[in-house]
Amino acid sequence: MKGASIIVATYNRSNILSKAVDSLLNQKTRHDYEIIIVNDGSTDNTKEVLKTYENNNKIKTINIEKNSGPAEARNLGFKTSKYLISIVMDDDCIADPHWLDEMLEPFSYSKIGISSNYFVWVDGERIFGGTSTAYLNKAVKDVGYFDKRFRFALWEDTDLVFRIMDAGYKIGFAEGANYIHFRENPKKLVGKIKYAFRRMYIHQSDVLLFKKHPIRGAKYFRVKLGFLIPPINDFKKATGLWYGKKLSLSSPQGVEFIRGNGILSKTLIIIFGIAYSISVKFFRLYGSIKYGKLLL
Numbered sequence: 703m704k705g706a707s708i709i710v711a712t713y714n715r716s717n718i719l720s721k722a723v724d725s726l727l728n729q730k731t732r733h734d735y736e737i738i739i740v741n742d743g744s745t746d747n748t749k750e751v752l753k754t755y756e757n758n759n760k761i762k763t764i765n766i767e768k769n770s771g772p773a774e775a776r777n778l779g780f781k782t783s784k785y786l787i788s789i790v791m792d793d794d795c796i797a798d799p800h801w802l803d804e805m806l807e808p809f810s811y812s813k814i815g816i817s818s819n820y821f822v823w824v825d826g827e828r829i830f831g832g833t834s835t836a837y838l839n840k841a842v843k844d845v846g847y848f849d850k851r852f853r854f855a856l857w858e859d860t861d862l863v864f865r866i867m868d869a870g871y872k873i874g875f876a877e878g879a880n881y882i883h884f885r886e887n888p889k890k891l892v893g894k895i896k897y898a899f900r901r902m903y904i905h906q907s908d909v910l911l912f913k914k915h916p917i918r919g920a921k922y923f924r925v926k927l928g929f930l931i932p933p934i935n936d937f938k939k940a941t942g943l944w945y946g947k948k949l950s951l952s953s954p955q956g957v958e959f960i961r962g963n964g965i966l967s968k969t970l971i972i973i974f975g976i977a978y979s980i981s982v983k984f985f986r987l988y989g990s991i992k993y994g995k996l997l998l
Contacts, residue, residue, distance in 0.1 A: 705734030706806060706836065709779030711772050712793035713742045716751045718884055725797040727760060733806060738762045738779045743769035773848035773858040780842055790859065792833040798880040805836045808874025815841035815871025816863060819879040824922055830873050831860035834881055841866045854904040857911040864915045885957050894959060901953055902982045906989030913995035929996040933979045940978040941971055951975065
């Protein structure tokens with residue numbers, strides 16, 4: 703069946719979810735499509751928000767009672783899809799009106815198993831995987847779907863992309879598939895601390911990606927001595943210098959805590975950046991014990 707299923711896994715984002723869904727409903731497209739919203743055990747009023755769409759025949763909802771993580775939630779979406787292509791889109795992304803057409807355009811070429819607008823540069827090469835990524839359902843099924851061991855929203859998509867590439871499929875860049883990704887900065891100190899701890903904690907997943915893809919993982923993480931991610935790389939990620947931006951205490955996801963506007967703020971950023979670089983290696987050590995592969 704021609705068209706696409708857009709899979710939106712959501713967890714406690716009721717404040718932005720309707721805007722994301724409305725942007726998908728308002729696509730100016732020549733293609734048929736459906737929107738599969740997987741409510742991954744949300745404890746806010748997400749169910750109430752979803753009820754406002756219950757009479758819309760483009761929308762299908764799946765409610766999971768207990769949070770299972772993005773990999774499992776998206777797998778349910780893939781297994782429910784009625785089209786040959788499924789697109790992963792985050793619940794805090796607002797799609798451009800022509801986003802869908804641009805996402806599907808690369809599939810007009812042979813051997814394309816993935817079309818993506820999301821990537822990072824690694825040594826001059828685009829590494830794809832993340833939100834705004836479309837998959838040929840057959841390719842996903844052939845490689846076994848998302849790996850549920852990636853319990854957090856980190857590397858589960860990169861792992862899937864790597865496995866699909868290993869299966870012989872190519873990736874198309876959906877250059878014009880534009881969208882806005884909203885990032886909410888925690889407002890209270892407790893929220894900031896929780897966010898920072900979670901960002902460090904989930905880096906245990908680095909080890910699993912490295913174990914499953916030792917060659918690609920070594921290149922992606924710039925591993926030295928066979929097991930060490932240079933501390934300067936972690937420091938750059940925590941201080942906004944990873945992509946050549948100005949000094950700030952921030953995350954690669956765009957959440958910013960302190961801007962380096964003065965001597966005091968720059969000093970604090972450097973101190974916290976060093977602390978982060980040390981702490982994240984303890985969580986990788988935990989992941990090394992958990993997955994049986996050394997990465998620090």
